[in-house]
Amino acid sequence: MNKTQWLTAALLLALIGGPARAAYTIEHVTVIDGTGAAAKTDMTVVVEGDRIAKVTPTRVAGTPVGQVIDGRGKYLIPGLMDVHIHLAGWRWDAKHDGPPVIDHAAAEAALAGYLYDGFTTVVDVGNLPENSLYERARERAGQIQSPRIFATGNLITYPGSHGDAMAVRISDFEKDKALLDRHIAEQQPDILKLTYDEEGWGARPMITLMPQPLLHQIIQYYNEHGIRTTVHVSNERRSEEAIYAGADTLAHPVIQGPVSDNFVRLMAAKKIPFATTLTIGENYSRLVEHPEFLDQSDYVATMSAAERQDLKTTVRASYQARSWTWWMKLMTPICEENIRKIVAAGGVAALGTDQSSGPAAHREMELLVQAGLTPAQVIRIATHNGAVFLGKADDMGSVEEGKLADLVLLNADPLADIDNTKAIALLMKGGTIVDESKLPLAGGAIKKRYAGS
Numbered sequence: 001m002n003k004t005q006w007l008t009a010a011l012l013l014a015l016i017g018g019p020a021r022a023a024y025t026i027e028h029v030t031v032i033d034g035t036g037a038a039a040k041t042d043m044t045v046v047v048e049g050d051r052i053a054k055v056t057p058t059r060v061a062g063t064p065v066g067q068v069i070d071g072r073g074k075y076l077i078p079g080l081m082d083v084h085i086h087l088a089g090w091r092w093d094a095k096h097d098g099p100p101v102i103d104h105a106a107a108e109a110a111l112a113g114y115l116y117d118g119f120t121t122v123v124d125v126g127n128l129p130e131n132s133l134y135e136r137a138r139e140r141a142g143q144i145q146s147p148r149i150f151a152t153g154n155l156i157t158y159p160g161s162h163g164d165a166m167a168v169r170i171s172d173f174e175k176d177k178a179l180l181d182r183h184i185a186e187q188q189p190d191i192l193k194l195t196y197d198e199e200g201w202g203a204r205p206m207i208t209l210m211p212q213p214l215l216h217q218i219i220q221y222y223n224e225h226g227i228r229t230t231v232h233v234s235n236e237r238r239s240e241e242a243i244y245a246g247a248d249t250l251a252h253p254v255i256q257g258p259v260s261d262n263f264v265r266l267m268a269a270k271k272i273p274f275a276t277t278l279t280i281g282e283n284y285s286r287l288v289e290h291p292e293f294l295d296q297s298d299y300v301a302t303m304s305a306a307e308r309q310d311l312k313t314t315v316r317a318s319y320q321a322r323s324w325t326w327w328m329k330l331m332t333p334i335c336e337e338n339i340r341k342i343v344a345a346g347g348v349a350a351l352g353t354d355q356s357s358g359p360a361a362h363r364e365m366e367l368l369v370q371a372g373l374t375p376a377q378v379i380r381i382a383t384h385n386g387a388v389f390l391g392k393a394d395d396m397g398s399v400e401e402g403k404l405a406d407l408v409l410l411n412a413d414p415l416a417d418i419d420n421t422k423a424i425a426l427l428m429k430g431g432t433i434v435d436e437s438k439l440p441l442a443g444g445a446i447k448k449r450y451a452g453s
C-alpha cells in the first residue's frame with residue numbers, strides 16, 4: 001500500500017471502531033446493584049463487550065444497542081462471589097502414602113456447578129497448585145466453563161500449624177525468604193492465605209502458632225509485592241492480632257465464642273473484610289438431621305446420584321458419630337450473631353463457604369438471613385463485598401457503568417426471598433451469556449436457560 005491507501009485504511013478502521021463487540025440491552029428490569037442502594041425499577045442496562053456500558057431509567061435510555069433482552073418482571077443482580085473455597089479436584093490416594101491424586105474433571109464439574117448457581121467469581125484460599133492454578137490458567141485462557149478464579153496456590157503457615165499439609169512452611173523470615181520469593185514468582189498468588197490458629201477449640205488439640213512478628217513480616221512482604229492477604233483465624237484474640245499484623249482480610253468470622261463489643265467496634269472502624277463461612281460448620285448437623293436437602297434441584301443438578309447417596313449413608317453416619325458435628329451445631333448461632341453484630345455496626349462481611357459447591361454457597365446466604373440480615377444486605381455480602389475483599393471493587397461486583405458485565409437475571413424477587421437468587425433466567429460472565437447446555441455438571445446435561453440466542 002502507498003501512503004494514501006494506508007491513511008484510507010486507518011480512517012476506515014477508526015470509523016468502524018475495530019472488531020465488532022457483542023452488545024446487549026436489558027430493558028424494563030429491576031436493578032439491585034449490589035452496593036446496598038435501594039432497588040430501582042424499570043431500568044435499562046446496556047452491555048458492550050465485557051463491560052456494563054450504561055445503567056439508566058428505561059424512559060430516558062434511547063435506542064437499544066445490540067440484542068434486546070426483555071427484563072419485565074425480572075430482577076438483575078451482580079454475579080455472585082464466593083471468596084473462600086477449596087476447589088475439589090484432588091484426593092489422597094487410597095493408602096494415604098503416595099502423592100495426591102489429581103482429578104481435573106471433578107474440579108471442572110465443581111466450577112460448572114458454581115456457574116449453574118449464578119456464581120461468576122470464586123477465590124481459592126488454599127489448594128494444591130497443580131489443581132487450583134491449573135484451572136485458573138484454563139479459565140483465563142477461555143478453555144473451560146468456569147467462574148473467574150482467584151487463587152493463593154499453596155497457603156503459608158508455620159511448621160506444624162493449621163493447614164500445614166497444604167502449605168509453604170515458614171519458620172524464619174530471613175532464612176526462608178527464598179521460599180516466599182518462589183511462591184510469588186511461580187504461583188503468582190492473587191491473594192495470599194496465611195493461617196494463624198493454635199486450635200485447642202471444639203474437638204481439636206492445641207498445635208503450634210505462627211509468631212505474630214513473623215506473620216507481620218510475611219504480610220508486609222506480600223503487600224510490598226502488591227499482593228493482598230487473607231488470614232485464617234478462629235477466635236477474637238488472634239483475629240485482633242492478625243489485624244494489627246496487617247491482615248487485609250480475615251478468612252473466617254470468630255467461631256470460638258461470642259465477640260466482645262470492643263471487637264465489634266474494631267471491625268467496624270477498620271472495615272477489614274471477613275469471609276462468612278457459616279455453612280462449613282453447619283453442614284455436618286444439617287446432613288445428619290435433614291439429609292433431604294440433597295434432593296433440592298441445585299444439589300441434584302450439580303452432584304452425581306452416587307455422591308448424594310454416599311453423603312446420605314456413609315458420610316452421614318460418620319458425621320453423626322463425631323463430636324465436632326454437635327459442637328458446630330451449638331456454635332453456629334453464636335457465630336451468626338457475631339456476624340450480625342459486626343455488619344450492624346458497619347463492618348464488611350463477604351460471602352465465603354470454605355467449600356467447593358454452588359449449592360453450599362446458596363446455603364450460606366440462607367444462613368445469613370437466618371442470622372438476622374436482610375436479603376438486601378446478603379446480596380451485597382455475596383457480590384460487591386466480595387470485590388471489596390479482593391481489592392477489586394473498582395472493576396467488578398456491582399451493576400454500575402464501567403464494571404465487568406458479570407450479571408444474573410432472576411425470574412423472582414430476591415429481596416422477597418433470598419432463595420429467589422436460584423431462580424436464574426440468564427447468567428452473563430464478562431458480557432457473554434453462559435450456555436448451561438455446555439456445562440459439565442455432575443448431575444448430567446441440562447438445557448440452556450435463556451431461550452434467546
Ligand SMILES: [Zn+2]
Pocket residue numbers: 084085086125126354
Ligand atoms: Zn478454608
